[in-house]
Amino acid sequence: MALHHYLCTPNHRNLEYTIIPMKLLVCISKAPDTTSRIAFTDEDTRFDEGGVQFIVNPYDEWYALVRAIELVETEGGSVTTITVGDATCDSIIRKALAIGANDAVRINAEPEDSMQVAKLIADYASDKDFDIILCGKETIDHNSAAVPAMIAESLDLPFVAFATSINADGGTYNLTCEASGGTNKVTVNGAFVLSAAKGMSEQRIPNMRGIMSARTKPLQVVEAYADATTKVEKFSLPPAKGDCKIVDADNPAELVRLLREEAKII
């Protein structure tokens, strides 16, 4: 059996182990559904949320959260989710609880940049002895891939980027992660932060029992503040693509000519 980590408490002559269950923190962010219309308001400084359906950021849900739940299912322990955002995040937090997280924390602050989000999460986690802090590899709106490494640095923890699998063996964790041109095996001892990429696990659809129990699971709201260090001054949409030039299927040589002479890329 893979005991997670344990305290030895001598009990008369027998050595008795008190198993400390695994404590996992999963960072969950709110993201616009991929089919959302992308538009901006306030003189193009803010994403226009009008009519937008919000989902749990797919990397956070499919990979980080589901794998965390699987780990505690086999090793014992609990999964807490944490989200930096306002009350509009509560529905996606309930979804995470319905999938199987035990409880949730929402830091009631408007997410402004990765540094601010990471500081808020790191501050919260600093005195709670989480064994692993799991993040998604990036948010699908800002595509920053910055928060996880910043949490790790703020807490002075090791960081495994783009993890594609993880297994626990006592307090030791064996992972694989994406590396340039392939994958690497990585081993870590003790607490660390990871960002989860494809391969960690499969999507889980919450069942009726999950959805019912999510309503009564604890969602703690914490007030906190941290400074942002960067700011989006302006969003813009790329110029619309010109019309697609259709080439006759019997004449691929014409396509080759266009790629060479017009597009100048081959």
Next chain:
Amino acid sequence: MSVLVFVPLSEGKATKSGLEAASYANAISGGSATAVVSGIIEGDGGIGTVGIGKVLQYSKALNDNSQLAKLVEAVSISEGASTVVFSANLEGGAVAPRVAVRIGAGYVPGVTGVPEGGNYPRNVFSGKAKASVSVGTDKTVVSVTPNAFGVKEVGGSATVEAFSAEVGEARLLIGEFTPASVDGSVPLPEAERVVSAGRGLKGPENWGIVEDLAKALNASTACSRPVGDMGWRPHHEHVGQTGVTIRPDLYIACGISGAIQHLAGVNQSKVIVVINTDPEAPFFKAADYGIVGDVFEVLPKLTEAIKLLS
């Protein structure tokens, strides 16, 4: 502006994305940037060719992101750097945010060009929009999106000086490396040309025509998600919102419908070619060039036409 760039090495030479980051550093510094490398370097590793005059070398090859962050922090302090540049590749992307925290800098990930009016351009919403980002701190860390700025060769060579720093213990034990592709083709995020195929290919046994085209173009191969999920192709070839994001110069999509989640991973490609039997396939709306036709007939002919070029 005093600019430092971290350049990853492979077999003693700067990697392509490293040279891109160095080109960027050279451009924003007006030609005065310094590079830092970790590991064995052959000559100046080619870093001088993009206009960098000085390379600081930490002789041990570090691969733990927390140690690399300590090294880059130490160099940035000794050089008085106000801006630190990384490549937004796997390695840079893990180290840059750590350095930003260590030196109290604002971090702009994945920039696509030099700052305009002090604001850094980057892509957001998987390339569906752009953002222009300002930094509110004295120091700045940026990472440069691979294949966005380009390697700008100017000719020249750099002096290499040894640099030592206290980087602490490695806390990740990095083990065995498994290459994703046995043929040694370029990793997808760095590929300049990609030939990709979807469910329209009907089965894994038909991939020969895709590979032939890729070979003729010196391109890497990719696929849509169902193709990866069904095991027709290895998972790492899956591009899109839940797979790899790429931005090659040329993306050729064969028998892929162009679902929004697929487009999210490929719509930053410079030129998109779509080959599909269905003229109504949504991919044509995102394409520059299209052929309405059967991949089984079009691909072999296209491959022949390309072979005639060389």
